[in-house]
Amino acid sequence: MDRVRLSKTLAFLLRHRPEVGGLKPDEQGWVPLEEACRAASKLMRTEVTTTVVRDLVTGAQTTRFEVRELRIRALSRSRAKEKWRAPRRHPRCTPPDILYHATTAERAAEVRDQDLLTAGPERHVYLSGDEAHAWRVAHRLRGALPEVLVIDASRARRKGVSFFRNRKTGLYLSSPIPTSAILNLQEGYAEQHSAGGFPVRRASDGGFELALVKVTRRSGATWEVAKGKLEPGETPEATAIREVQEELGISAALKVMKFIDTARYGFLIPGGHPRLKSVYLYLLEPLEPIEGFTPRASEGISDVAWFPVDEAVRAVTHSSLQPVMKRVAELLRDPSHR
Numbered sequence: 001m002d003r004v005r006l007s008k009t010l011a012f013l014l015r016h017r018p019e020v021g022g023l024k025p026d027e028q029g030w031v032p033l034e035e036a037c038r039a040a041s042k043l044m045r046t047e048v049t050t051t052v053v054r055d056l057v058t059g060a061q062t063t064r065f066e067v068r069e070l071r072i073r074a075l076s077r078s079r080a081k082e083k084w085r086a087p088r089r090h091p092r093c094t095p096p097d098i099l100y101h102a103t104t105a106e107r108a109a110e111v112r113d114q115d116l117l118t119a120g121p122e123r124h125v126y127l128s129g130d131e132a133h134a135w136r137v138a139h140r141l142r143g144a145l146p147e148v149l150v151i152d153a154s155r156a157r158r159k160g161v162s163f164f165r166n167r168k169t170g171l172y173l174s175s176p177i178p179t180s181a182i183l184n185l186q187e188g189y190a191e192q193h194s195a196g197g198f199p200v201r202r203a204s205d206g207g208f209e210l211a212l213v214k215v216t217r218r219s220g221a222t223w224e225v226a227k228g229k230l231e232p233g234e235t236p237e238a239t240a241i242r243e244v245q246e247e248l249g250i251s252a253a254l255k256v257m258k259f260i261d262t263a264r265y266g267f268l269i270p271g272g273h274p275r276l277k278s279v280y281l282y283l284l285e286p287l288e289p290i291e292g293f294t295p296r297a298s299e300g301i302s303d304v305a306w307f308p309v310d311e312a313v314r315a316v317t318h319s320s321l322q323p324v325m326k327r328v329a330e331l332l333r334d335p336s337h338r
Contacts, residue, residue, distance in 0.1 A: 003056055004109045006048065007064060009040050010056075014065070014074035029073035036072050064114050087124060087173055090164040095172050097154045097320040098264040098276065099127040100134035105145035112185045117149065117177040124164075127151060127172040149182050150276055152266035154319060156181035183266050188273030195239035196227025197282035198328060199254065199290065203308060208332045210312040213247055213295065214303035221302065223315040225324075227279055236280035244284060248304050249294025257283040261327050265320035281324055283331065 013021045013036060014029065021039025023031045033050050040048040057067045066075050086092075101117065111117045117125055128134045131148065138146035153163065156177050164173045179185045199211040212223045228243035230236060241254045263279045293304035307315055309332050313325040 003106055004113060005044065006040065006052070006056060007110055007113060009043050010036065010053070010065060010072075011074060013039050013043070014072065025073065030068075030071040031073065033067065033070050033072045086162060086175070087164050090166050090173060093163055093165040093172070094157070095127070095153045095163045095165075096129050096264075096323070097152070098266065099129055099151040099153045099172055100131045101125060101127050101149040101151055102134045102137035102141065103147050103149060104138070104141055105147045108147045108149060108185065111149070111182070112179060115179050117179065117182060124173040125175070125177055127153075127174060129170075129172065150184045150266075151177060152181045152183050152274075155266060183274045183276050186274045188271070190273070190275055192275045192277045193230045193236075193280070194227050194243075194277060195230060195236040195280040195282070196225050196243050197240040197256075197260075197284040198225060198312075199244060199248070199284050199286055200257065200332070201286065201290070201306065208309050209306040210309060210328070211248060211290075211293075211304060211306055212312060212315060213301045214305070215300050216302045217300060222317060223305075223307075223312075224318065225279075225281060225316065225321065226301075227281070237282065240280065240282045241284065247296045247299060247301055248290075249296055250290050252290045253287040254284045255287060257285045258331060260331065261324050263320045263324050265318075279320075283328065 013023060014025070014031065018025055018031070021036070021042065023035055023039055025031050033053065037048045037050055037053060040053075053065075053072065054067055057065045057072075064075060066073055103111075128137070134148045135146065138148050153161075156174070157163065159178055159181060160175075161177055161181065162175045165171075166173065183189055201209050201211075203209045211226075213226045214221055215224050226244045226247040228239065228247070230239045234242075237256050240256070244254060245251070260281045260283060263281060265277055267275055267277060269275055295301040295304050309329050313329050316322070316325050
């Protein structure tokens with residue numbers, strides 16, 4: 001049976017037009033389960049049994065309906081949120097900007113229809129910071145097609161979603177997540193790939209310094225890593241070198257010292273369509289002295305400066321880049337780089 005169609009039919013009957021099916025909800029919205037099944041069977045022109053409906057409500061972990069004994073009712077979004085309880089054993093945390101939820105294509109369609117993601121018997125959403133891990137879990141779930149939802153955790157936090165960390169497994173748990181924070185359930189979703197990096201030079205004290213760019217936007221000026229989009233057929237390494245040279249305004253040749261990490265975050269392009277941005281970041285070694293900079297003003301870059309590593313870590317404040325900056329500091333403290 002088409003579970004999405006059944007969910008929509010029950011919502012129509014229980015929440016919007018009960019009179020169409022001859023249903024008479026009580027003051028709390030309850031109707032006899034058998035009557036709801038008969039009404040749904042007539043509209044869908046196929047037999048809808050109580051077993052099928054119970055499986056939809058309990059097996060799919062949907063918060064759209066509630067079944068109690070021999071009755072059923074539709075739940076409002078506010079009522080669904082009231083059912084959630086914070087986990088007692090796991091500490092509240094600030095998660096990475098992007099997390100992943102393993103599911104099926106069928107369940108993803110239900111989430112889009114409900115406008116809310118919940119999962120698990122306690123209504124906790126289980127999330128992973130590793131996309132590959134989420135796909136492995138999705139392939140083990142029941143359903144025709146595995147699916148992984150891309151969660152913009154930064155946006156979800158701004159919408160009041162709470163996150164917790166299971167220190168033993170490394171997984172994250174959260175309260176119900178609105179679909180407005182699920183990037184690949186929104187119209188116009190696409191991925192964007194960029195690359196960039198940090199030119200590195202020796203400091204007079206024997207340590208290292210990194211070159212950062214100062215970018216001015218409507219929200220203010222921030223120190224960031226130089227980066228840009230991959231051109232067709234271009235490798236991330238080649239993009240990183242090209243974009244750093246262009247944005248810093250230097251002609252010195254650069255070579256890749258080491259891959260650092262991939263930063264991921266969500267954003268909206270003009271028109272409101274969501275993007276998942278993946279930025280591949282590298283440490284870059286100048287093959288000749290860099291005498292000065294000519295910042296690329298057309299990209300909003302107003303300044304370029306060298307920073308000691310610890311100062312660079314503090315200067316770059318974008319949440320998606322903070323783990324990257326810590327990794328940079330770890331790499332440059334490694335004696336093999338000295």
